Amino acid sequence: MNDSTGLTKDAGWELGVRRTVDAPVDEVWEYIVVDGVRTWLGDTKLGLHKGDAYETTDGTRGEIRSRTDELRLRITWQPDDWDHDSTFQITLTPAAGGTTIGFHHERLASEDERARMLEHWTGVMDRVVAELA
Incomplete structure (x- = not known):
């Protein structure tokens, strides 16, 4: 890649993935914060309250x-192999x-990191949509 798609003025690199599912917001929210976390x-x-920390088994x-x-x-x-944090957001x-x-994932360090995370989140979204179907 050699363009600036996803490069922001002050938040590094970012990406977005969106899909619409045939389910009401309250059911999708319940999935996001309970059954679909894994x-x-x-x-x-x-923990699902502001300030709660987490760590996955992969680090x-x-x-x-x-x-x-x-x-x-x-x-x-x-x-665990990154020297910086980033910000990830789910919006319904x-x-x-x-x-x-x-x-939406922002504060990514490079175009390559953005490309890797776009592939990751697209695959995750595919699994989320399949589980909600």
């Missing part, structure tokens, strides 16, 4: 930055026929 985040005991760690029920969950994200939006799920 799918989108990994195997962890995740990714971070904390809950904000939570607005049935709307948004924002966390820091730092795999009512849509015709269901709910749009948005993944």
Whole structure:
């Protein structure tokens, strides 16, 4: 790659992945914060309140930055082989026929890191959508 797609003025590199599922917001939210945590985040005991820390079995760690029920969950994200953290956010939006799920990942260090994380989050979104179907 050699373009600036995803490069922000002051938040490094970023990406977004969105899909709409045929389920109401309250059901999708319940999935995101209960049954689907292992799918989108990994195997962890995740506290779901602002300030709660987490670490997955593969070493990714971070904390809950904000939570607005049935709307948004924002966390820091730092795999064990990164020397920096980043910010990951899930947003739910009512849509015709269901709910749009948005993944947004920012403060990525490079174009290559963005490309790797875009591939990762696209695969995660595919699994989330399949589980909600």
